[in-house]
Amino acid sequence: MEWAITGGRLYVLQSRPMTALPPQPLHLNPFQRLMGPFFLEMFQERPYPLDVSGWMQRGILAMLHGMAGSVGVVFPSVNDLLPEEDGVVVRLVPPVPHPTLRTLGAPVSVVRRARRFNPTRWTRDSRFATFLENLRRLNAQDPRTLAWRGVIGLAEDAFATMRGITELRISYLPGAFLPQAKLRLMLMLLGKRHLGPALIAGAETRTSQANRALEALADQVRSHGTLARAFTELEPGELLSRLEHDPEFKEFHTQFQAFLAEYGHRETVSVLLSSSPTWSDAPEVVLGLVTSMMGERRPAADQTGQALAELKRHPALRIAALRRHLLSAVDAAKAGTAFREDSHFYATMVLPPLRRALSELGRRLCDAGVLADAADVQHLRFEELAGMDDGGALPAAERERYRRLVLARAAKRRELEGIPLLDTATLFAHMRPAPGTLASGMPASRGQATGTVRIIRGPDEFGLLRSGEVLVCPYTNPSWTPLFQRAAAVVVDAGGIASHAAIVAREYGIPAVMATGSGTRDLQTGQLVLVDGTRGQVTAAVAEPSS
Secondary structure (H helix, E strand, C coil), rough: CCEECCCCCEEECCCCCCCCCCCCCCCCHHHHHHHHHCCCCCCCCHHHHHHHHHHHHHHHHHHHHHHHCCCECCCCCHHCCCCEEEEEEECCCCCCCCHHHHHHHHHHHHHHHHHCCCCCHHHHHHHHHHHHHHHHHHHHHHHHHHCHHHHHHHHHHHHHHHHHHHHHHHHHHHHHHHHHHHHHHHHCCCCCHHHHHHHHHCCCHHHHHHHHHHHHHHHHHHHHHHHHHHHHCCHHHHHHHHHHCCCHHHHHHHHHHHHHHHHHHEEEECCCCCCCEEECCHHHHHHHHHHCCCCCCCCCHHHHHHHHHHHHHHHHHHCCHHHHHHHHHHHHHHHHHHHHHHHHHHHHHHHHHHHHHHHHHHHHHHHHCCCCCCCHHCCCCCHHHHHHCHHHHHCCCHHHHHHHHHCCCCHHHHCCCCCCCHHHHCCCCCCCCCCCCCEEEEEEEEEEEEEEEEECCCCCHHHHHCCCCEEEEEECCCHHHHHHHHEEEECCCCCCCCHCCCCCCCCHHHCEECCCHHHHHCCCCCCCCEEECCCCCCCCCCCCCCC
């Protein structure tokens, strides 16, 4: 029997046994297996009702629906992607978009947009200026000063602002993807298809700019003896307090605050509001990154330069026109990569004002006795919040109804704890480890590297990675990027060859193996391994005898 006490009352939520049986295994087709790692990377935790009905349905999935619809493809609904039981998500079903008759005309539409909208000039589009203005307006509002309906309106304005980036992506993505397709075709004809990923690595992006800013902070710490000792000796919370109050560290603290003002909206874990504080919300994560960057820096292998040099040696490129045409295709493909990364960077700027609005709604419901904790607002759906005239002054019967609803959903969520959203054994069943390997996956960045394993499961462990170690993790997002300059190689449970980790690994010139499914379980911290990013394999390595 499941029960809970809140507001001094005892609630019996259910009388059936808590079986918590895992969902039936899914039979995935090849397309779902391809898309599975991408969505598994997005959902590190079971999304809450407010995640699904809010940011996912009105933000991320609305963007995917819009982009798919622009070529006549119907993207599955949120109910198909994240089926629920008693208001709680049970599993993740990798999507299968469905083409329609309109899809037959997609090539014409895509080519037309690619010619009209150049990704190198997307920030000069008037719609981008409108997006920034809407964002400025959002950030200028303090939800604490607004009535209930005003706070709901602020959240709805955040979703509407996000649509500005969706419209820009619909316009400019064809100009990002077609050059990459063209480059792949030209490389295939030249017998150099393997050079494609390395050639487009290293594009200038807002993420690479953030990494350089972090390196500058690390350089400042390294050159200041007292500050360096504070970083190495103090716990993150103590360090943060010391930076805020010690006059000796004022200059660094000023630069640190400037960094957070520019890049602090970046998510630390995933795109889910419930599980992903931003860098500004969790500045200790950024301090951990700075700490990890203070040690010896491993020179990055120039995969792009090596690939370009190999390409230029091809006899066909002695023809000036062909050489010029191919190098232009490389530049265009890199610009497309930068557009995808930077448009994501700006889209996540909507998260802080949206989170502030939803947190304020939770605080008011908590003060009214509807919720035991303000964070429990995540158990409600956005339409339920929007349907309240004033959550802080609900009639007694309504307060009781929502309180019981939240408790029941919380109990159901506890029942599903430990049950994965997607069975990775099913997802990666077609990728059986080769004999003699410790882990296998998709080859994502060429080369081999030997090093000891360091398993990093989340941002709170960033400071543990040492230079030359093999980074093994369940997922990555842009906030993980600075770790790549210290890692000898990277091995990831989820994600594909076009995922963030794969792109960044190629940029830093380190081997990468993606979609291992269970690398964080099969490998152990301190284990000496050889990572082969060309073959997608991790094997045991033998330590060289000391002289």
